[in-house]
Amino acid sequence: MAYNELRKDYLLNRWVVIATERSRRPTDFAKQKTEAAQGSICPLCVGNEHMTPPAVLLYLKQQNGEIKKGKDGDGTRPKNWLIRVIPNLYPAFIPPKETQNRSLRILEGENFGYAIGHHEVLVESPNHDEQPADASLPQLKHLINAYIDRLRELAAKPYVKYVSIFRNYGKEAGASLSHAHSQIITTPIIPRIVEEEMEASKNFYEQHKKCAFCDIIKKEAKGPRLILENTHFLVFAPYASTHPLEFWILPRKHDINMLNLTDAEVTAFAETLKITLKALKDVVNDPPYNYGFHLALDNAAKSYYHWHLEVYPKLAIWAGFEKNTGVYINTVKPETTAVELRKAITV
């Protein structure tokens, strides 16, 4: 499989993967319009493991109820999995051959490189419809633990500069499969939004001698945008939300990523995620959404960066104005978002 190209805009700090493996010709889009998605077989359901590449991580349910971690073998595809992580069949980022790892040059110029990395699908449950808002707490803990397991393994690779863990729910939010799943993409560059967060929080730290995110927690905990707080996490509608009903989950414990979460923190995160996504589902009639982790891999960022999760309900369309200016219009006040989600939680 050939690498995809990584290209940078003439002027903007904006990288694009030209991922021609995922689609070929412009005329394919015309066909897509007429080919309605039929009620076909789900490749992520139990029993259809042969329809996907071999799993790189399995959580297997043992007869004693315990979980054993494993992978698919050459010929074996166990069916007793609770979590199944597989390489994306149409990856945007493609791993190097083992022999190339050392000598690999990714950026070949100022605005050209190769989209080297991993692109994985994390099947969140054997049950087709077990979305986080409705999932059992033990299953959601498996999901968070699987995120962490993959993050640990992928972050250790020399060509991985960032690990993006995200979830698309609903067709309008870009989910092409309806079976509950997340995705993981590793990039050989620090993505621009993360880079900008890093730089700004570093500047804030140098100026104020404290973490910008810890400061946000302190302020939002007392304010009108607070949605939920518990021992380990704070959920709030961010001050300048770009999406209606947007909310962020921030851990109280200052850390650059999730690798050091304790079991109690994983439990709390699973609960927090479930409660807030359920509230969103109830307030807006099960809307499509995207969520993504923001994190750092480099311990140099330890003092100033602080991982978190951003949840973007898909209730509006970024159109000509947003796409050409980078200024956003949000028709719901974050303070209203907080009121409505709080109400849905306490009921």
Added chain:
Amino acid sequence: MAYNELRKDYLLNRWVVIATERSRRPTDFAKQKTEAAQGSICPLCVGNEHMTPPAVLLYLKQQNGEIKKGKDGDGTRPKNWLIRVIPNLYPAFIPPKETQNRSLRILEGENFGYAIGHHEVLVESPNHDEQPADASLPQLKHLINAYIDRLRELAAKPYVKYVSIFRNYGKEAGASLSHAHSQIITTPIIPRIVEEEMEASKNFYEQHKKCAFCDIIKKEAKGPRLILENTHFLVFAPYASTHPLEFWILPRKHDINMLNLTDAEVTAFAETLKITLKALKDVVNDPPYNYGFHLALDNAAKSYYHWHLEVYPKLAIWAGFEKNTGVYINTVKPETTAVELRKAITV
């Protein structure tokens, strides 16, 4: 009407208009789902002028075939218009009262201000379906001239820092009305994408003593991404296109905006726009799209900035990865886009 708030992210250089006039409560989204758009009366069609605010610009057809420019009066709403520009009924940006113009403070802090400005709807034709790909050339020239007239008037206002002229075509691209129309929004800040283009092209100019965009024209004119060229304009698929089938129209004449276009250049631009949008329509079965002008108002940018139009077909969804990283995945090579659009033009 109260001003909308302008809020900046905790860390990112990202402004959001909290436009609560446009929608009120999160639960409204739930209702929208069930209220299917009925075949109701089009407020932009001839005869329904009373359904909109009074026009701020009209191109009126005279009996001798000439065009007279005007506005709606208090009681009068002429019906013989070819172009009709009206304030948006649900504006994101709201103009100040005349008496406030001078003493106006827009930014009240580092991350707070007021969304002061104009938000207009430009009705492109009395004919409901006269989209640019199918419009008559004289009508398209009226459209371009009306863009320029509005740009001139709005740019002169002391509180206007930028004028965004854009078009959403198709429901999936954010058009809530199907009658052929564009929109104009003025912002009291320089939008971040424009600001970044400005800074980068300024740096390029200082380093190379030439305009970055003139340089792009020179390079793309000879390359595999060229779609169309004529005396006045060049159309190409940009090297790092973020959208499948994306193309840009660049004027050969170096200028910061369209205010100094000659009549011959307006004609050429109308032709270029029509031919390329028609090709897009033919290649992908009339897809939704957004386009937007990128321009500068400040003559200080004269040496290094160069206006242009960017056209983004809406054939993919920006999902969790794109929204959380700012890295884009494009499944069509710009070189393939160019081949297909060239073919559609020559046929």
